[in-house]
Amino acid sequence: MSTLNLNQLRQAFPILQETANGHPLVYFDNAATTQKPTLVIDAINQYYQQHNANVHRASHFLSTQATEQFELARSQVQHFINARHSHEIIWTKGTTESINLIAQSYGRSNLSPDDEILVSVMEHHANIVPWQIVAEQTGATLKVIPVTQDNQLDLSAFETLLTHKTKVLAICHASNSIGTINPVKEMIKRAKSVGATTLIDGAQAVAHFAIDVQDIDCDFYCFSGHKMFGPTGIGVLYGKSEYLNNMPPWQAGGEMIERVSFDGTTFNRLPFKFEAGTPNISGAIGLGAAIRFIQSLDSDARVQHEDNLRAIAIKRACAIPNLELVRQVQPTVSLLSFNISGYHASDIGMLLDKQGIAVRTGHHCTMPLMQHLGLDGTLRMSFSFYNTEAEVHHGFDCLEKILAAEKTTGNDSTPVPVSTLPDINALTESLLAARGWESRYRMIMQLGKQLPAYPEHLRSEQHIVPGCDSTVWLSHTQSNSASETITLEFSIDSNARIIKGLSVILLSYYNGRQPEDILSSNVETLFDTLGLSKHLSPSRNNGLHAINQRILAIAQNP
Numbered sequence: 227m228s229t230l231n232l233n234q235l236r237q238a239f240p241i242l243q244e245t246a247n248g249h250p251l252v253y254f255d256n257a258a259t260t261q262k263p264t265l266v267i268d269a270i271n272q273y274y275q276q277h278n279a280n281v282h283r284a285s286h287f288l289s290t291q292a293t294e295q296f297e298l299a300r301s302q303v304q305h306f307i308n309a310r311h312s313h314e315i316i317w318t319k320g321t322t323e324s325i326n327l328i329a330q331s332y333g334r335s336n337l338s339p340d341d342e343i344l345v346s347v348m349e350h351h352a353n354i355v356p357w358q359i360v361a362e363q364t365g366a367t368l369k370v371i372p373v374t375q376d377n378q379l380d381l382s383a384f385e386t387l388l389t390h391k392t393k394v395l396a397i398c399h400a401s402n403s404i405g406t407i408n409p410v411k412e413m414i415k416r417a418k419s420v421g422a423t424t425l426i427d428g429a430q431a432v433a434h435f436a437i438d439v440q441d442i443d444c445d446f447y448c449f450s451g452h453k454m455f456g457p458t459g460i461g462v463l464y465g466k467s468e469y470l471n472n473m474p475p476w477q478a479g480g481e482m483i484e485r486v487s488f489d490g491t492t493f494n495r496l497p498f499k500f501e502a503g504t505p506n507i508s509g510a511i512g513l514g515a516a517i518r519f520i521q522s523l524d525s526d527a528r529v530q531h532e533d534n535l536r537a538i539a540i541k542r543a544c545a546i547p548n549l550e551l552v553r554q555v556q557p558t559v560s561l562l563s564f565n566i567s568g569y570h571a572s573d574i575g576m577l578l579d580k581q582g583i584a585v586r587t588g589h590h591c592t593m594p595l596m597q598h599l600g601l602d603g604t605l606r607m608s609f610s611f612y613n614t615e616a617e618v619h620h621g622f623d624c625l626e627k628i629l630a631a632e633k634t635t636g637n638d639s640t641p642v643p644v645s646t647l648p649d650i651n652a653l654t655e656s657l658l659a660a661r662g663w664e665s666r667y668r669m670i671m672q673l674g675k676q677l678p679a680y681p682e683h684l685r686s687e688q689h690i691v692p693g694c695d696s697t698v699w700l701s702h703t704q705s706n707s708a709s710e711t712i713t714l715e716f717s718i719d720s721n722a723r724i725i726k727g728l729s730v731i732l733l734s735y736y737n738g739r740q741p742e743d744i745l746s747s748n749v750e751t752l753f754d755t756l757g758l759s760k761h762l763s764p765s766r767n768n769g770l771h772a773i774n775q776r777i778l779a780i781a782q783n784p
């Protein structure tokens with residue numbers, strides 16, 4: 227049996243020796259982006275230190291070197307996915323840009339009102355929204371393959387949806403939020419039988435298993451460098467040359483032309499026709515290095531190890547009462563998605579972060595799938611080959627401790643009457659008196675218990691604040707005093723404890739004030755004073771700002 231030398235492997239990733247919030251970093255957010263080995267970092271540095279020049283155009287020493295390295299990376303990608311030609315590899319910013327390119331170039335020039343585009347309910351927004359836009363532009367219809375109870379693509383529904391009208395089948399190779407690996411080869415074969423063009427979103431596949439685009443016979447395959455140990459800002463669109471040759475350019479400018487004149491312009495050959503402007507040269511070279519790194523590993527041992535991590539995680543997860551795993555059936559990539567009843571995933575995610583454990587919470591850019599599952603999000607742990615069994619056990623030990631501590635401090639948030647909202651100055655003072663962010667954070671969580679009861683009849687769609695990871699309701703009343711001045715009273719509720727706590731701060735700050743007073747106030751200063759902007763995660767900060775924006779909009783137009 228082959229094995230990985232994990233100690234040695236981990237040494238190759240400098241960031242894995244770092245700490246987070248004072249604890250050794252445990253990185254379980256690999257589906258969002260992977261860490262980078264020294265080899266990749268060095269390749270980028272070396273390019274800038276020794277070879278930096280623009281590619282293809284200039285005729286000097288450095289430019290020749292840069293061009294050679296840049297084109298070498300293209301052929302490394304070609305071999306990595308077994309494409310027939312290196313000109314079938316188009317550099318893009320990432321999966322998102324690759325899909326937009328296909329939708330706008332291929333889709334826009336080939337689709338018409340009677341045509342159908344088939345995607346699945348488990349797609350990332352990057353493989354939904356570009357198709358919605360091109361459907362709108364061309365009059366084509368978007369159809370959606372549902373998933374079964376096992377969260378796998380419903381292949382019998384696929385058979386029904388697949389007709390001679392289907393012009394494009396665009397599905398993911400592996401799901402980023404639930405891990406399902408789809409039977410793309412079989413589905414492509416079926417799609418070909420009705421003459422459909424096929425696109426595979428490989429963003430979650432490339433880091434986990436070997437890809438052979440000739441074997442699966444897709445027309446397009448897309449992925450991002452940063453999810454396979456390479457740099458951000460570089461990605462790949464693979465397309466069969468017979469498709470790419472017949473597609474119009476998407477973006478225009480330098481490099482993609484053959485000849486420009488005001489009488490007419492002709493376009494460059496592949497792959498340059500689709501690479502307008504100066505490309506991400508260091509990114510491509512870094513991605514080439516990432517491929518060399520992946521190829522230096524024993525791929526069977528890698529898959530075995532990742533499967534083992536997932537199996538351990540599932541076992542530990544199943545031992546936690548009230549933990550609700552999103553159902554998975556093999557094959558899947560190495561991740562698991564779950565919720566713990568009584569808690570919002572983002573609260574648990576933040577508490578794990580305080581222990582140095584990085585996980586992802588939210589809808590993972592798969593809102594339609596979350597709606598189908600009846601969830602507003604999950605907590606996702608996604609593993610890579612550099613994670614260890616000890617890390618998985620440590621992650622779940624911490625999770626168990628967090629839940630035990632929550633039980634003793636109490637997780638219920640019995641509402642109290644509105645009059646008991648704390649005075650904002652006293653509240654600020656007591657929060658500032660907390661020793662360190664950790665205890666201030668706990669105080670904010672506890673504060674959620676003082677959130678006044680939210681009016682049940684206003685718990686409706688129109689009162690939901692968009693832009694928050696959790697569900698947040700906000701409503702208001704206004705009172706006219708004898709002097710005819712209006713004052714506003716807001717009510718907020720959320721299914722995330724941290725948002726309940728933050729809402730107490732907002733309500734204490736705003737309630738009872740006049741609209742003009744609200745508009746001229748600056749709550750951001752308070753956020754800064756309390757360290758919220760610095761310490762809350764970006765998604766929490768976005769949520770807080772979305773609530774604040776809604777309050778300001780109401781004050782603007784009470």
Ligand code: PMP
Pocket residue numbers: 257258319320321322323350352353398400401402427429430450591
């Ligand atoms: N598709 C899938 C399945 C993904 O997981 C992601 C990234 N989460 C994307 C597309 C978009 O990738 P990028 O942001 O790198 O363009």
